[in-house]
Amino acid sequence: MPEPQRTLGAAEVEQLVEREYAYGFVTDIETEVVPPGLSEDVIRLISEKKEEPQWLLDWRLRAYEMWQGMTEPNWAKVSYPKIDYDAISYYAAPKSAVEDGPKSLDDIDPELRRTYEKLGIPLVEQQRLAGVAVDAVFDSVSVATTFKEKLAELGVIFCSFSEAVKEHPELVRKYLGTVVPHTDNFFASLNSAVFSDGSFVYVPKGVRCPMELSTYFRINASETGQFERTLIIADEGSYVSYLEGCTAPMRDENQLHAAVVELVALEDARIKYSTVQNWYPGDKNGVGGIYNFVTKRGKCAGARSHISWTQVETGSAITWKYPSCILLGDDSIGEFYSVALTANRQQADTGTKMIHIGQNTKSTIISKGISAGHGQNTYRGQVKVLPGASNARNFSQCDSLLIGPDSGAHTVPYIDVANPEAQLEHEASTSRIGEDQLFYCRQRGIDPEEAVSLIVNGFARDVLSELPMEFAVEAQKLLGVSLEGAVG
Amino acid sequence: MTPLLEICGLHVEVEGREILRGLDLEIPLGETHAVMGPNGSGKSTLAHVIAGREGYEITKGIIRYGGEDVSELEPEERARKGVFLAFQYPVEIPGVNNTYFLKAAVNEIRKHRGQPELDAVDFLSLMRDRVKLLDFDEDLIKRPVNEGFSGGEKKRNEILQMTVLEPTLAVLDETDSGLDIDALRIVAEGVNRMRSPERSFLVITHYQRLLNHIVPDRVHVLQEGRIVESGGSGLALRLEAEGYGKAAAVTA
Numbered sequence A: 001m002p003e004p005q006r007t008l009g010a011a012e013v014e015q016l017v018e019r020e021y022a023y024g025f026v027t028d029i030e031t032e033v034v035p036p037g038l039s040e041d042v043i044r045l046i047s048e049k050k051e052e053p054q055w056l057l058d059w060r061l062r063a064y065e066m067w068q069g070m071t072e073p074n075w076a077k078v079s080y081p082k083i084d085y086d087a088i089s090y091y092a093a094p095k096s097a098v099e100d101g102p103k104s105l106d107d108i109d110p111e112l113r114r115t116y117e118k119l120g121i122p123l124v125e126q127q128r129l130a131g132v133a134v135d136a137v138f139d140s141v142s143v144a145t146t147f148k149e150k151l152a153e154l155g156v157i158f159c160s161f162s163e164a165v166k167e168h169p170e171l172v173r174k175y176l177g178t179v180v181p182h183t184d185n186f187f188a189s190l191n192s193a194v195f196s197d198g199s200f201v202y203v204p205k206g207v208r209c210p211m212e213l214s215t216y217f218r219i220n221a222s223e224t225g226q227f228e229r230t231l232i233i234a235d236e237g238s239y240v241s242y243l244e245g246c247t248a249p250m251r252d253e254n255q256l257h258a259a260v261v262e263l264v265a266l267e268d269a270r271i272k273y274s275t276v277q278n279w280y281p282g283d284k285n286g287v288g289g290i291y292n293f294v295t296k297r298g299k300c301a302g303a304r305s306h307i308s309w310t311q312v313e314t315g316s317a318i319t320w321k322y323p324s325c326i327l328l329g330d331d332s333i334g335e336f337y338s339v340a341l342t343a344n345r346q347q348a349d350t351g352t353k354m355i356h357i358g359q360n361t362k363s364t365i366i367s368k369g370i371s372a373g374h375g376q377n378t379y380r381g382q383v384k385v386l387p388g389a390s391n392a393r394n395f396s397q398c399d400s401l402l403i404g405p406d407s408g409a410h411t412v413p414y415i416d417v418a419n420p421e422a423q424l425e426h427e428a429s430t431s432r433i434g435e436d437q438l439f440y441c442r443q444r445g446i447d448p449e450e451a452v453s454l455i456v457n458g459f460a461r462d463v464l465s466e467l468p469m470e471f472a473v474e475a476q477k478l479l480g481v482s483l484e485g486a487v488g
Numbered sequence B: 001m002t003p004l005l006e007i008c009g010l011h012v013e014v015e016g017r018e019i020l021r022g023l024d025l026e027i028p029l030g031e032t033h034a035v036m037g038p039n040g041s042g043k044s045t046l047a048h049v050i051a052g053r054e055g056y057e058i059t060k061g062i063i064r065y066g067g068e069d070v071s072e073l074e075p076e077e078r079a080r081k082g083v084f085l086a087f088q089y090p091v092e093i094p095g096v097n098n099t100y101f102l103k104a105a106v107n108e109i110r111k112h113r114g115q116p117e118l119d120a121v122d123f124l125s126l127m128r129d130r131v132k133l134l135d136f137d138e139d140l141i142k143r144p145v146n147e148g149f150s151g152g153e154k155k156r157n158e159i160l161q162m163t164v165l166e167p168t169l170a171v172l173d174e175t176d177s178g179l180d181i182d183a184l185r186i187v188a189e190g191v192n193r194m195r196s197p198e199r200s201f202l203v204i205t206h207y208q209r210l211l212n213h214i215v216p217d218r219v220h221v222l223q224e225g226r227i228v229e230s231g232g233s234g235l236a237l238r239l240e241a242e243g244y245g246k247a248a249a250v251t252a
């Protein structure tokens, strides 16, 4: 008989709570900020700054009108004080980036270049990062995109959203709002009204994008929100792997990040979308941090199309996010792989929706929630099978790992099946990092911090292995770093 | 010469209950000692206290290792000084590759000894060598640590770790329980190969059988938290024949 299990006490986990946030610095740069407050005038101003066509302004205004009649969702298991939407500034841009039009890579403000270097994202087309093209978004604007020309040779469009509106208006108009309509939900409508920048990707028929495309989001200005919009279209038979990363300075105030991401995969196309989210999580008492309220959805529009979401969520004070797949095309595949880590007072309510519409559609959900300190982690997921989705299949697995006595994990699966042939499988588990596992590692000479990181990474392995190589190591480190000082 | 391990008048409480009650034990460097005793007598408790597990409170007495009082040292510090415990119930670490785990351990220990870390190639060749010596299933080194291992496989994995980590003091807590006859022989050979004037073993077992393979320099009987009798390897034979009742009577 194994000896009685001892679980980790609050005191032992106390230090875990003191995580270091490595990206909390502020860039001192002259910034143009629109005064706080939301009105039609502000929306017109944003649209004007971006020199947008009338149809887009009209679309924004329609969204704004919708939004005014909507109420903030309250069904998620997160709590936060009421947000004053009139106290937020909806547009902030470094002056050097917007004056005199778009810049070549060589002309980027050195201060911005240094910022990205500090974040580990050098804005150069150098050898080491030869396999990765980067779009760098700083507050409300894109400041640089690398490898644009090289990708253009293959017909791949990778640019900022603002640039896409100017250079490829037909594509933007055709697809914008087709996956996440401007009426979708409170935060999506808000985003549709005020979105500033983000990335745009179009991969033409039959092209396999030879590089990882990635966008790095940085919030810098205070009292502002970031409302980016990303649109990725994979035309028939194409393939693209895209990754986003994000960080923000340490501040006592909460900042809102309400993004919308839309993916469209046409016949036989495949999109692999990965996120390594490391927004400032707030301090150990829960002061400050980003509210990450994001709507992400992909449409498998064509037969045999395939969309995978992989997310590693380690930052933010609150995460509210459900990357979903609409499986419209017959034989299409949707996947969701998620690791969400909440420490200190962080709260995450995240999961996915798999909507099976076409025949023989298949979805896989693997969710790994890690809660430490007073962290609260909720998996919320829906599998919906419509009457026409004959032979639909879903496999869901939701595992939770608890560290310390005050953390919480919750699993809320919704299942809604209207086709009798559908096959659904759901597995769930909850475990704790036991004192026995820690002692075992320490007895082998491993530091307690390193041991926790090892155990957490092992727990998340099935998801981390879905990340592109270039980023798996980074994510692994992040899971380690976040738990630094885990056990006393 | 001071013994490698020196325990004097040790009293240990677990959750307010006294388990070890004035235990004395000395193991000179280079010797192999066996500890036998009934279930619940405190053998694993002794092993855990030597390794520095939290929750075991020393209320009286002293533990010296290499002449140094180690009672305040963290488990990892003791491990880096050469203390190794083969667990009676090895722990599963889901998702963590066995080889990766062992490499992390080796390098952690090397780092603290000021030795250069082993790179993947050097480590793998060391690992291959030990795997072959112990006739260990190659597949197991690629699987997550102890996850889904059979009882015997877990015990062999402990010994694999021991041969890779090359400790100065190895405490084997019932490593023989759960091993089949061939595995027992292989494990015993593994231990015997490692015996040297520079290394000591503390072998906890219920069975004389193991001690036919690993012949100890001394045998101790632990009962109710104390060493109640010590002797040469013949003592194990007598215990096997007569049970523990007699030993208790000696001290009564």
Ligand SMILES: Nc1ncnc2c1ncn2[C@@H]1O[C@H](COP(=O)(O)OP(=O)(O)OP(=O)(O)O)[C@@H](O)[C@H]1O
Pocket (backbone or CB within 6 Å): A003, A004, B014, B015, B017, B019, B037, B038, B039, B040, B041, B042, B043, B044, B045, B046, B088
């Ligand atoms: N964490 C704990 N909490 C409470 N009691 C404990 C704990 N650990 C050990 N004990 C008790 O201490 C006593 C000695 O346990 P120990 O595991 O050292 O025995 P053992 O000699 O190794 O027995 P076995 O031969 O069965 O392995 C037992 O009565 C056991 O129940």
Ligand SMILES: [Mg+2]
Pocket (backbone or CB within 6 Å): B043, B044, B045, B088, B173, B174
């Ligand atoms: Mg025992």
